[in-house]
Amino acid sequence: MSESPTVLVIDDDTDLRYSLERVLSSNGYNVLAAASGEEGLKVAEKEQPTVILLDNRMGGMSGMETLQHLRHTNRDAMIILMTAFGTTQTAIEAMKFGAFDYIIKPFDTKKILSLTEKALGAYEDLNQEKSYTPVLNTEDYEEGIVGSSEPMQEVFKVIGQVAASDVTVMITGESGTGKELVARCICQHSHRSSKPFIAVNCAAIPENLIESELFGHEKGSFTGATTQRRGKFELCDGGTIFLDEIGDMTLSTQTKILRAIQEGEIQRVGGTETIKVDVRLTAATNKDLEQLVEEKEFREDLYYRLNVVRLRLPALRERLVDVPSLVDFMLQKLSKGRKTKAKRVSEEAMGILCGYPWPGNVRELENAIYRSAVIAQGETILKKDLPDDVLSASKPVDPSRLGTSAPFEATAPDISEQEANGPAPVTPEPLLGETKVEPSSLKDAYDMLYHKLRETADENLLGVLEKEMLIRAFEEMEGNQVKTASLLGITRATLRKRIEQFDLK
């Protein structure tokens, strides 16, 4: 095979074919030509060119048809469709059938050369980049919850411990961490698994409708109640109800929920009949319920009832080690559903995904992977396919260096079991100094510190850091200003200024 990259021109226009051959070969390409789709397919299969310039309008097999055949015989080739009609439909079709790009005729030499160059670059990226091969525990895939990091293993343990009993489980964690997924998993592993699981997002239902949604209503109980309707608690009898965003309910609804779980009884809106229900409750919130209790916005007795077992889901940035398996799981799901053809991620792209703090957690990762898989030209997602916000904010890491524990911070789920009638202790979120897993290197320590600071301070990061360093250095030097200044590498005068500035006297 020739050293120079091979370009195949498929066009039934002899003049254009000839000029393309001339331009491309004088720019160092090894050029092959075919005068029809049928002929082009034969040459392409035999010669496996890197780039194919394909005319859309040809007698016999059309460009679009040829393109579809080529995608089977020449999977990695970069195909540029040449079309005289630049319609949106042609563009969409061409990309849908896996073209690298398309160009509208007539075009100038510079344009076709630069596009060919670009296609060649993409080909090289695709073939030279090693794809990342994660070590996976595919058993998790069947459960639908992926995570081999220490914090997730703790979560799984708690799920196992609580699933068999009927205790109320309160799931906390940032948005997108998988609270609903965990609630479903608890239900699947309980004796209620054959009964309904119903999820209700309390924040998404208007205040005046939430009670009717949960407990049902009698005909004529309010304007619009034209028939009797059963609510979620009744529909869920024998099963598990998941109340998401429970912190968003009015006090009156809270009272009724308390009765439903305490007495196992409900009343439809506008009704007098007491209906027995047997429902296991799981609930979630990303609000500070303790604060709501203090502000009398949330009933204290309900709070304690809900907190029989409390499960805190770690943010994804606390368990970046799970990113490779989550990505693989997501890609498998997508390709099974035939939504995309991407099957893997290049090593470089995986490094970027593992170095991004994912403020929107697994949901954000899911969206990013879906988008990248749609954009990817071949079976491998490359750096260029990743969303801009991920590319710009990521500090790429070597995925294999992430180890088995969380890189930034590992916090065991916040679980506290209590007897049904006793209050559950409220476990505060861990503080900066309470990180349970040692960072494996100084770089990890800086990463961890940086992300912690980003969570707590919106600006003046250096100022916050400086103050903390100063306090610690002072403690170590037992308040000796000369030694502290020398340790910090500043003059005593600067130290005094900082003491005043940070009010440390």
Ligand SMILES: Nc1ncnc2c1ncn2[C@@H]1O[C@H](COP(=O)(O)OP(=O)(O)OP(=O)(O)O)[C@@H](O)[C@H]1O
């Ligand atoms: N560990 C996980 N493994 C696989 N997929 C996950 C995992 N965690 C979350 N997901 C996926 O991420 C998406 C968001 O999860 P889910 O809706 O359960 O989050 P949430 O915490 O309930 O979010 P919100 O607070 O916004 O309601 C879902 O599509 C879910 O399937």
